[in-house]
Amino acid sequence: MVIGIFAGCNKKEDLTPADTSVKKEATEKPDPTVEPTVAPTKIEETNQTTVPELEGYTLLWNDEFEGDSLNTDTWNYEPREPGWTNNELQEYTTSTDNVFVEDGRLIIKAIKTTDAAGNDYYTSGKVTTQNKQDFTYGKVVVSAKVPRGQGLWPAIWMMPKVQEFYGEWPKCGEIDIMEVLGHQVDTAHGTIHYGEPHAQQQGTYVLEEGTFADDFHEFSVEWEPGEFRFYIDGNHYKTVNDWFTAVEGEEEKPYPAPFNQPFFVQLNLAVGGNWPGNPDETTDFDNALFEVDYVRVYQKPEYDLNVQKPVTILVEPEAGANYIRNGDFSNAEDLTDDIDWKFLLAQNGEGSAEIKDGMITILSQNAGAVDYSVQLVQPNLAMKKGSKYQVTFDAYASEERDIIVCVSAPDNGWIRYLPDTLLTLSTSMQTYTYTFDMTGKDDPNGRLEFNLGNRGSIADVHITNVRVEKIQ
Template sequence: MSKNGWKLVWNDEFKGNEIDPSKWEYDLGGHGFGNNESQYYTNRPENAYIDNGKLIIKAMKEEYGGKPYTSAKLRTRGKADWTYGRFEVRAKLPEGKGIWPAIWMMPTDLEVYGGWPSCGEIDIMELVGHEPNKVYGTIHMGNPHFYTGGNYTLREGKFSDDFHIFTLEWTPSEMRWYVDDILYSTKNDWFTRKNKDAEKEPFPAPFNRPFYLQLNLAVGGDWPGYPDETTVFPQTFEIDYVRVYQPEDGKY
């Protein structure tokens, strides 16, 4: 499969009966994940499963592991990673106060540039549930922490109404974010350093080495806030496919 000069190198169409363990691992726990989140991520089929060709990540209101909600986080760490490429995910998003779905990437080796945030983080899509018609694309880096990005708002309706395609094109000199092939953000200036007193690493650090993909549905946290009486549970993050492309000619 090719697309505008990009060739498909990795994908999951979720056509089987179970989540493919050769492609995904679960990130487990209820430690807040650096954002004071309220969910406990499990590997139970109640929280992540395949249904009718879709990966379903479900957040539920239930006591588990000392947390008031359960959900799931899947990642390709240790199974697949990439330096540069086109990353495309077709998904239907949940909504509601305190609901926080994300498609994002972290470096396989966190310590090359000194841990987070200097190691870098690429957020392909995030939505905070009280803004159900807006998504964000962001990169994190630096020391002290610095981030930059953009956002896209639907002209009508919400991201929970239907499936949309969320895309990142990552090259050595630029990152481009799209919704349904509409370009909404471009970044070509970033930096990092291991500590506040260090010299800046040469561009394009920290985004010049392998990153793996993550899909998760958080509940609560510093950015989205926390569920209230208006939040309906369960909420589902439905992923139709994940596709990764590289240039057909092998050049960027």
């Protein structure tokens, strides 16, 4: 799983192998000239369901959850204390109150109770296939229905069998097949994490009708030596074919590391944490159920391991040009799409934005819980290592108030190229200018952010004449 506006940072897991034979295996580096390793476990004909065939694939393993309890030949319970990662609130238990099989489905249930001091206490479940169904490359298909509710965070994801092979997270890699936030159940995310420094690439899929809490949907990823392809209900929404891993100060490992080693599947339901925020009085724990109908893993007979890392060409504007598109707000564009400007709300933020008369006006009704609860952004700014940039804009507010401006890196762990900069807007128009040095890797997706959330004010903000320029 990940955190974030931020959709990703801080994920570390203790995935130490259970036996020394696995540790011995980990000392041998993957050889790109040999076929990928797969789990030796054979498929047992124990399911009544007829599993569909996929052209070009063979079924490697599956669980249709047709018994009366969790199949521990395939799955492990993974108990964890509260706060283990991402500032999540839940304790992961081995209790059948939190993890059980019923009516042909795996159910992971989050439960709210109180501790001895009378404070809210949450339990939930996490199961994995580590050391039981590990595999390298394949197509993972999961049918699931998510819970609705502020602070609920279900996930279908994968981690390497031996995390130490390339090093602790994120160097080891992480594959997130599905994450849905309980307060935004029409939207699902698929992500890979890798590298040092931490980098990520994420795709987002929004349903045109209904939500992922209304019915079961099929989430899948096709993992090949040089590419990931993410799907929901058969609809392809994200391809990733460029990643890296390295130890800080050392050369990168040969591509496609770290995603050339055995991984395993994980299913869990988190409560609270940095990304979704914590539960509130609206969260219905009677129905905090993450339901999984089936998990199916397919694999091709062979994979081409002779893959090369794509060469990224950074396309920069001409000298003196403005990197920001529609910086003078002369076009009344759609602020909900992924083209140029985008207005975003998160974690109880409420508001609206309108472009009119060469200016954007942001109206807040609720400042929300975090600075990005009310946010205006423009991504896809080409940032080149070793260059110096200048950000300028004109702004004022209906009443004196604070906002935060920054240039972030959505694909590189949300690091800041221009650090989060707090400024106080007055009621008269003023020009603001900031400079920063780009010291990270070339990045075609820098993102300018204006963050208006959680600043103790909902005063209107007016912005125009926004420029980002390369000055040396």
